[in-house]
Amino acid sequence: MFSSLKNQKKAEELIEEARRLIAETDDRARGARERLERTVAEIDKLRNHLSKNTLKRFHDLFFRIEGAEPIELVDVPERPFSAQAEELTERLDAVEPVEIGGAKRGKLSAVFGSLSAALVTLVVAVVVAAVATGVPLDPQTLQSPDTARKILTWIGGGAFGYADASPLFGGVGLAAAVLAAGLIVWSILMAKSSGNNLAEAKNSFADAQTYHERKEHYISAMDALSEALERLGEILETIDIFMQEDNAVLRRILHTEGRDFQRYKEGSKERVVRAAHCAEAVAPMLSITIVTSEGEPSEQLTDTLQKGSLYRDALVAEEPLPERESAASKEKKEEEKPSLAIETGESL
Structure with missing residues (x-):
């Protein structure tokens, strides 16, 4: 993840340097x-x-x-x-x-990808927990506080038969899983896009x-x-x-x-x-x-x-x-x- 951010920053710096070089060259040409x-x-x-x-x-x-x-x-x-x-x-x-060109291609798709991954993780976890606890999969039932407590308790340890299972642990675990899924997908997509952006930025700077x-x-x-x-x-x-x-x-x-x-x-x-x-x-x-x-x-x-x-x-x-x-x-x-x-x- 850190290498992706480093590559992206380097790409943006090269693009700015290329634009500055072209602008200065054009100004000198105009003056001459x-x-x-x-x-x-x-x-x-x-x-x-x-x-x-x-x-x-x-x-x-x-x-x-x-x-x-x-x-x-x-x-x-x-x-x-x-x-x-x-x-x-x-x-x-x-x-x-x-x-x-710009050096921010792929950043938006990485954000959307990470949000989609987080949402899918959340939905899958809730559906699996609901099926395991016998909760009907309808919107009205899922909105009930008791239903939410059951699902979070199952996620927080009930699935493994822990006596100390609690909705709090389930909420923390679910949030961690959603966050992890989003970060993983974001890192994968950003690694790819930042690499492409850096290569394009180097070419643009060479052209400049x-x-x-x-x-x-x-x-x-x-x-x-x-x-x-x-x-x-x-x-x-x-x-x-x-x-x-x-x-x-x-x-x-x-x-x-x-x-x-x-x-x-x-x-x-x-x-x-x-x-x-x-x-x-x-x-x-x-x-x-x-x-x-x-x-x-x-x-x-x-x-x-x-x-x-x-x-x-x-x-x-x-x-x-x-x-x-x-x-x-x-x-x-x-x-x-x-x-x-x-x-x-x-x-x-």
């Missing part, structure tokens, strides 16, 4: 999704501003200048970063939810752990992506501020010194070259793949953060910008870099 969606929305807004306002303004100004060293401004794709992030959140949603592990992979990926995009947003915002300043200077140079680059003052030439260098570097930062087919922040995003940090720091410190990559170097890097395009199917 909201953070990622908020971050991506902000950086898409900044990306759109840079490509359609700041860079476009620079393009219009720079290509009015004649004789400057030509530059290549890559086209920024219309597809927003949010479209890439959605594929990651869709994978999170694809993790099948877990149904956690699997659910947690699968979702935790995507939660960690979303947190890492959010953190990386937040850093990228800070970098791009700083670069945008300096590029807007460059656009204003280019407009002033065009207005005061004309369109012929060769006739510009030395300081103006340096400012034009620096602005062109910055614009040429920032455009590719807006055209990257941000997440891999495995749901992790991409190598392109990591490289962009490193490169963008160098440009931001140089702009803030008013130091020379990092050297440009040669065309041959860019081509070689693209050939060596594996494709990071997001697959549409499930890869895990």
